[in-house]
Amino acid sequence: MKIIIRDSKPDVFAEAARKIKTYINRNKNQLICLAAGETMPGVYSELVGMAKDGEVDLNSVFYLVLDEWVGFGYETKGSCRQILFDSFFIPAGIAEDRINYFNGLESDTESECRRISSLLAGFGRIGLSVLGIGVNGHIGFNEPYTKQSSTCLTAQLDKVTRSVSAKYFGTVTTAKSGITVSMNEILRSHEIIAVVVGQEKSKILYKTVNDMPSMAVPSSLLRLSKNCTIIADSNAASSLESRS
Ligand code: F6R
Numbered sequence: 556m557k558i559i560i561r562d563s564k565p566d567v568f569a570e571a572a573r574k575i576k577t578y579i580n581r582n583k584n585q586l587i588c589l590a591a592g593e594t595m596p597g598v599y600s601e602l603v604g605m606a607k608d609g610e611v612d613l614n615s616v617f618y619l620v621l622d623e624w625v626g627f628g629y630e631t632k633g634s635c636r637q638i639l640f641d642s643f644f645i646p647a648g649i650a651e652d653r654i655n656y657f658n659g660l661e662s663d664t665e666s667e668c669r670r671i672s673s674l675l676a677g678f679g680r681i682g683l684s685v686l687g688i689g690v691n692g693h694i695g696f697n698e699p700y701t702k703q704s705s706t707c708l709t710a711q712l713d714k715v716t717r718s719v720s721a722k723y724f725g726t727v728t729t730a731k732s733g734i735t736v737s738m739n740e741i742l743r744s745h746e747i748i749a750v751v752v753g754q755e756k757s758k759i760l761y762k763t764v765n766d767m768p769s770m771a772v773p774s775s776l777l778r779l780s781k782n783c784t785i786i787a788d789s790n791a792a793s794s795l796e797s798r799s
Pocket of ligand 1: 589590591592593594595621622635686687688689690693694695696
């Protein structure tokens with residue numbers, strides 16, 4: 556695992572966007588899996604700027620939104636789909652047939668898992684996964700101790716995830732579960748970039764880098780990937796620097 560530390564959030568977003576641009580310019584028609592959350596729109600806005608400057612053709616690859624809160628669709632502000640469409644797909648002018656996502660409004664989550672699993676099977680594997688890390692170490696909705704049984708899965712939300720959800724929805728979510736690409740499948744990605752910013756992520760970044768890889772801290776499993784880069788700001792990286 557490679558760790559890049561930058562002074563500020565804007566520097567982190569620009570570095571992550573440059574890496575995504577480089578990947579897209581070298582790998583046409585691959586599948587890119589994108590996380591939502593509070594962190595990622597900063598990266599996507601940089602990337603959209605690069606596309607507008609003619610540095611990258613964002614319509615030369617396919618996209619999959621990594622996860623979704625079960626019960627929520629685009630209409631719910633704070634859903635993964637709403638964040639990705641409003642911060643990236645719409646401003647970047649991505650063609651509809653290049654965009655894939657879990658439909659959180661589909662009550663049969665098993666069939667949603669099968670639908671996205673067959674999409675993934677068609678590509679063989681994800682080309683690039685662009686991830687955030689939750690304060691509890693979750694990746695997508697791969698919560699601490701979520702069983703890794705298949706390519707995509709539905710997981711009960713961890714209590715930390717539920718309490719943090721107020722920052723997306725204005726109040727703690729009513730959702731009880733989330734649907735997501737599994738950790739196993741994410742680890743099969745050709746390349747992984749994880750973006751971590753803010754003092755509140757310093758403890759989990761320390762654990763990600765130092766704990767024995769296990770589902771107790773899903774992000775620690777990123778160390779099993781042969782091609783994973785974490786890009787962090789100096790606040791998130793403060794515990795790494797002070798303890799090393
Ligand atoms: C969202 C996702 C989550 C977030 C993580 C960090 O699609 O996959 O794992 O990346 O919870 O979220 P923020 O950036 O809000 O701290």
